[in-house]
Amino acid sequence: MRISLDWLKTLIAIDKPALEVGKLLTDAGLEVEGIDIVEAVPGGLQGMVIGEVLTCAKHPDADKLSVTTVDTGDGEPKHIVCGAANVAAGQKVVIATVGATLYPAGGEPFQIKKSKIRGAVSEGMICAEDEIGLGHDHSGIMVLDTDLPNGTPAAQFFGLASDEVFEIGLTPNRADAASHLGVARDLQALLKTPYQLPDLSSFQVANTSLPISVEIENPEACPRYAGVSISGVTVQESPKWLQQRLRAIGLSPINNVVDVTNYVLHELGQPMHAFDAAKIKGGKIIVKNANEGAKFTTLDSMERTLRAEDLTISNAEEPMVLAGVFGGLQAGVTEATQSIFLESAYFSPAGIRKTSQTHGLKTDSSFRYERGTDPEMVITALKRAALLIQEVAGGEISSEIVDVYPTPIEPRQIQISYARVHQLIGQHIGEARIKEILTDLGMGLAEETAEDLLLNIPAYKVDVTREADVVEEVLRIYGYNNITLSENLAASYLAKFPNPDPEVTTARIGDALAANGFLETITNSLTNSNYYKDAEGNTPAELVPILNYNSEDLDAMRLTLVYSGLEVLRHNINRRQRDLKIFEIGKTYRKDGEKYKENNYLALFMTGNRAAESWQQASAKASFHDLAGQVQQVLTLCRQPHFTTKPTEHPYLAGGVTYQKGDVTLGHIGLLKESVCKQVDVKEQVWYAELNWDYLLRNYKDKLVFAELSKFPEVRRDLSLVVEKSVSFDQIKQVAQRVERKLLQDVNVFDVYEGDKIEAGKKAIAISVTLQDQNQTLTDKVIDSTMSRLMQQFEHQLGAVIRK
Template identity: 85%
Template sequence: MRISFDWLKQLFPTDKPAQEIGQFLTDAGLEVEGIETFDVVPGGLQGMVIGEVLTCAKHPDADKLSVTTVDTGEGEPKHIVCGAPNVAAGQKVVIATVGATLYPAGGEPFQIKKSKIRGAVSEGMICAEDEIGVGSSHAGIMVLDTDLPNGTPAAQYFGLASDEVFEIGLTPNRADAASHLGVARDLQALLNAPYQLPDVSGFQVANTSLPITVEVENTEACPRYAGVTISGVIVQDSPAWLQRRLRAIGLSPINNVVDATNYVLHELGQPLHAFDAAKIKGGKIIVKNATEGAKFTTLDSVERTLRAEDLTISNAEEPMVLAGVFGGLQAGVTAETQNIFVESAYFAPAGIRKTSQVHGIKTDSSFRFERGTDPDMVILALKRAALLIQEIAGGVISSEIVDVYPQPIQPQQITLRYSRVQQLIGQHIEPAHIKAILTNLGIEVLSENEEQLALSIPAYKVDVTREADVVEEILRIYGYNNIILSENLAADFLAKFPNPDPEIITSRVADALAANGYLEMFTNSLTNSNYYKDQEGNVPAELVPILNYNSEDLDAMRLTLVYSGLEVLRHNINRRQRDLKVFELGKVYRKDGEKYKENNYLVLFMTGNKEGESWQQASAKASFHDLATQVQQTLTLCRQTNFITKPTEHPYLAGGVTYQKGDITLAHVGLVKDSVCKQADVKEQVWYAELNWDYLLRNYKDKLVFEELSKFPEVRRDLSLVVDKAVTFEQIKQVAQRTERKLLQDVNAFDVYEGDKIESGKKAIAVSFTLQDKQQTLTDKVIDSTMGRLMQQFEHQLGAVIRK
C-alpha cells in the first residue's frame, strides 16, 4: 500500500519529517518498507529557480547567441549564454543553475556546468519547457508571468514540489488502515493529536430533477446502499494537483469523474462507483444476484459468465456492475457523459471475496470490500465525492441522497479487564493511559469501574472482535519497545514435550534415506481432480474439492501421494534424469461424511537403474527387492518388529506386498500400475512404497532392549522344499515360527528354482534355518528332532515335498 505524505498531512497536519512518521507507523504495526521521493517530472526541478534577465546583448562571435546577465536571487548576477531567439531583458525565466541535472522530454539527462561558449562565460542555462520536462515546446525559452521573487524554486512556481511516499506492508487484518484516513487514525493515537476529516458541510441539493430509485433485493449481501445524482458535469482530464496525488500512489488518471471516486477511495477507504445516468435504464438501480450463466462484459472488455451467487448492480433490464469488484463496459463514464449517478455502499466481505476469486479479478475496491469496510463511512464518502466532482467537473446535485439501510450494523461491544491487559502484555499500564489510547483509536468507553471497561468498537475495526484484540490495539500504540523485560525471564506454563520427539524421528529417518541415495522432494497438496475420475467422469465421495481454486489443474486436495510423486519423476525424466530414488513425507486429505481428515505418509519412488553407471559393475534396473529392502530398514529404524507380509491390494499397485502388524497396515511396496503412470504421462517402470507414518510415529519405542550375546553356538540346517507356485516364503516362515518358538532364531530363503526339472506348477525353495539354545549347546538329537517336526509341518500344512 502506498501512502502520499503530502496527502496524509491534509488529514493529519504535522511538522515531523517523513522518516520519523515512518518509524512511528512501523512501531505500531504498519510496517513502512520504504520511503521514496516522488517527482511529477524527473528530478523534481532540483537546482532550478525563477530568475530575471537583467541585460541581453548579441554574442560578439556568434550571430545566433546572446550574452545575458541574470538575477537568480544569490547576490551577484550570473552570466549566461543563451541561444533562444526570444530572450530579452526584463523577462522572468527559469534558470538551471550550475550542478543541476536536466531531464529533457525525449532526451538523455545532462548536468549543467560552468563553461565557455565561443569565449563567453556561461554559468547556467535559461530553459525552454521541453528542456526541463514540463512540456514539449522548444520554440524558445519560457517567459513567466509571475511576481515571485528571484531565487524561488521553479518547482514551487509549477506546483511540482516533491512528495514522499510510504510503501506500507499492510497485513490482512488491518483493513481499517487501507487508506490515508486509516493511517491518520493510527497517528492520532500515536502522537496524541487529532486528525481532520474532509469538510463536507458544503454539500447541498440544488434540485431533484434527476431522481434514481434504488431497490436492494439481497440485503444480506448488501446491507447498505446509497447514491446521488449530479447533472451537467463536463468529463475531461483532472486538474494537475489531483493527477499528481494519484500518480504518487501508483494510479494512472483516467478522467475527472473516475479520478474523483478513486481519490476518495484512497483517502477514506470507501470504494465508490460512478454510472452514466443515461445508461441506467428505467431510472432504477436494483442490487440483486445474477442469473446463473448470464454473460457480462466488464471494463477490461472480457466477457464473463456469472453465477447465481454473484451480486450485481443492475438497471431495469441488465447488470451494469459486478458489485464491489468491477464495473461493466456499457455503463461507464465516457467523454460524452453529462449526468452521473454516484454509488457508495457496504457489501458483505464473504460474497465479494468469492466473486473476486472465482472470476480472477483483483481491484482496489474488491481488496477493501473483501476485508471489510466501514458501513458508517458510506454517506460521508458519498458527499466528499460529490463535492469533489462538482469542484473539478462542474455540475449540480440533482437528487436527494438515497440511503437504503434497513438493518443498521451495530458496533461490537467488548468488556476489557485491566487484569487481562496486564496478563497479556506482562506489564502494568495505568488505566488513564489505557483509556486515552482507546479513545484516540476511536473506541468508545461506555462505562467503567475499577476493574474493567465496557467498550464500543467502531465498525471500521473489523479485526477487533474479542478482549485479546483490544489488548493488541493497546499494545500497538503503547509500543512494543516500551515493554520492560526482566533480567530473569520466567513463564507460568511449561509446554509438554513429546517423548519421543516426532521431529527427531523424522530427521533420523530422512537422514538414513539420504545416506542410501534417496533425494527428498516437497510437492503441492493441491492436485488435479481428473486423476481420480472414473470412466463416467465421477470423482470419489472422499475427494476434497477446492471451492475457490485459481487453476483447473489444482482444484482438489490429494487423496494419495502417488500422483504428485509421478509428476516429479516425469519432470526429471523429461530432462534426461532417468535413474531416480526419491522420498517425501506428506499429507493426504479425505472427506468422511461431514468431517475432513488428513493423514501423514512416507512414500518412496524408484525408477531407472538402482545405481549409476560404473566400470566396477554393470548397470541393473531397480527392482522390487531393492525398494523392499529399504522399506524393511526403515521399519526397523522405527522400532517395528514381528510384522508379516502378504500380497498387496493397494489400488495403485499392479503387484507387491503389504507389511502388516495385526490389523494395522505398516506399508505397501510394489509396482505402480501402467494405467496410473499413463495418467501422469510417465512411460518408465516405477516402484512405489507407502508407509503409514502416523502409526509409525505413535508407536515408536524410544527405549532399546538389549540382551547378552549367547555363549552357545548357532547351528544352521538347510532344506529344499518343492511347493506350489502360490506358496510364499512368508507362509513357510510362519509355519516354521509356529512349529518351533524356542530354538528357531532365523529363517531365510537363499535360492528359488522353477524349471523343467520339477513338476509343472511347482517351485523349489532352498531355505536355511538358524537354531540356537541360549542355555546350552545343541545336540544332534535335539537338532534332528526339531528339523523333523519342521519337515512334518511343511508337508502337512503346505503340501511340500522335501527334496533329499
C-alpha cells in the same frame, strides 16, 4: 501500495522526515520497500528562483539579443544574455541559475553554465514556459505577477513542491491499511498524534430535484448501499493539485468526476462509483444478481458473459456495473454528463472475490472489497466525494442521501486477558501500555476488570477476529525490536511441542533412507484427474476437483503419491538416469461424503539396478526384497518391529504384500501394474511401497527399552520344510512364535528351493531357529523337546513335510 507523505499530512500532523516515518511504518508491519521522490515537473525546478530584471540593453554585437542584470536575491546582480523579445527592466521573471538543469518540454535536459555569448558574460538564463517543462509556450519569457521576494524558489511560486511517496508491501492481513487513512491510523498510535478526517460540515442538500431510489434484492451480498445525486456538473480535466496527487501514487487522471472517486478510494479506503444519472432508466438503482448468461459490456469495451452468482448494480431495465469490480460502458461518466448519481456501498468480500476471479478483473475497488472494507465509512466517503465534486466540477446536491442498510453489522467483541497478552509476547509490558495501544488503534473498551478486557473491534479491522490477533496489534505498535531476548532462548510460552517431535522423527527417517541411496522428492499436490478415470471415463466420487484450475493437467488433488512419483521417474529416465531410488513423505486428499480428508504417506520407488555398475559386482535388477528391506528398516526405526503380512489387494500393485498390525494397515509393497506405469509413460519395471505415515508418527515412541544381555549361550537349529507354494515365511514365523514364546529368539529363512526335485506346487524352505534361556544354559532335552513341538505344529498347521 503507494502512499504520499504530503497527502498523509492532510490527515495527521507529521514533523518527522520521510526516512524516519518509513522506519516507524516498517516496524509496525507496513513494510516500506522504498521511498520515491515525485516531482510535479521533471527536475522539480531545482536551481530556479524568482528574480527581477534591473536593467535591459541591446547586445552591442547581436540585434536579437539583450544584455540584462537581474537580482536573484543573493545581493549580487547577475549578468544574463537573453534572446526573448519581451524582456524588459522591472519584470519579475524565472531565473535558472548556474548549475541548474533544465528539462524543456519535448527536448533533452541541459545544464546552465556560466558562458560568454557574442563576448558578453551570461550567468544564468531567463526562462520561457516550455524551457522549464511547465507548458509549450515559447513566444517569450514568463513575466510573473508576484510580490514574492527575489530569490524565492520558483517551485514555491508555482506550487510544485516535490512529494515523497512510500512504496508499501501490503500483507494480506492488513486490509485496514489500504488507504492513506489506514496508514494514518497506525501513525496515530506510533506518534501519539490524533488523525483528522476531512471536514464535512459544508455538506448541504440544495434541492431534491433528482431523486434516485435504491432497492437491494440480495442483502447478504450487499449489506449496505448509499448514494446521492449531484446536478449541474461540468465534466472536464481535473485541477492540477488533484492530478498531481493521483500521479504521485501512480494513477492516470481521467476526468474530474472519476478522479474524485479514485481520490476518495485512496484517501479513505472506500471504493466509489459515479453514474451518469440520465442513464439510470426508471430513476431506480437495483442491487441484484445477474441473469445466467446475460451479456454485459464493461468500461474496457469488452463484452462479458455474466453468471447468476455475479452481483450487479442495475437500473430498471439492465445492468450498469459489475458490483464492486468494474463499471459498464453505457452508464459511465463522459464529457456530456450533466448530472451524476454517486454510489458508496459495502459488499460481501466472498462474492466480489468470485466475480473478480471469474472475469479476470483486478481493480483497485475489487482489491479492497474482496479483502473487506469498512461499512461505517460508507456515508463519510459519500459526503467527502460529493463535496470534492462540487469543488472541482461544480453542481449542487440534488437529493437526500439514500442509505439502505437493513441489518446493521454489529462490531465484533473479543475478550483478552493481560496474562495471555504478556505470555504470547514473552515479556511484561504493563497493563496501562496495552490499554493505551488498543485505544490508539481505535478499539473500544466494552468492559474492563483487573485481569481482562472486553474489546469492541472497529469494523475496518477485518482480520482481527481472535485474542491472538489483538496481541499482534499490540506487539507491532509496541515494537518487535523492543522485545528483549533472554540468555536462554525458549519457545515454551508460545506452544507446547509434542514429544516426540514429528518433524524430528520425519527428518530421522529421511536421513536413514538417504543413507541407503534414496533421494527425497517433493511433488505437487495437484494432479491430472485423467489418471483416476476408469475405462468408461468415470471419475471416482472421492476425487477432490479444483474448481478454478489454471491447467487441465492440474485439475484435481491427488488421491495417491503413485502418479507424482512416476512423473519424477519419467523425467529422470528421459534424461538417461535409469537406476533410481526415491522417496516422498506427502499428503493425499479425498472426499468422504460431505467431508474432506487429508492423509500423510511415505512412498518409496525403485527401478533399474539395485546399485550402479561396478567391477566388484555384477549388475542386478532391483527386486521385491531390496525394497522390502528398506520398508522393514523404516518400520523398525518407527518402533514397529512386530507386524504380520498378507497378500496385497492394493489397486495399483500387481502382487505384493500388505503389512498389518492388528486391524491397522501399516502399508503395502509390490510391483506397480504395467497399466499404471503406462499412464505416465514409464516403460520400466517399478517397485513401490507406501506406508501409513500418520499412524507411524502417532504411535512412534521416543523411548527405547533396554534389556541386560544374557549370560547364557544361544542355540541354533536348522529345519528344511516342504510346503505349498502359497505358504509364506511370515506364516511359518507366526506358528513358531505361538508355539514357543519364552525360548524362541529368532526365526530366519536362509534358502528357498523350487524345482523338479520336489513335488509340483511345492517349495522347500530352509529356516534357522535360535533358542536361548535368559536364566540358564539350555539342555539337549529342552532343545529337542522345543524343536519337536515346532515340527509337530508346522506339520499340523501348515501341512509341512520335514526333510531329514
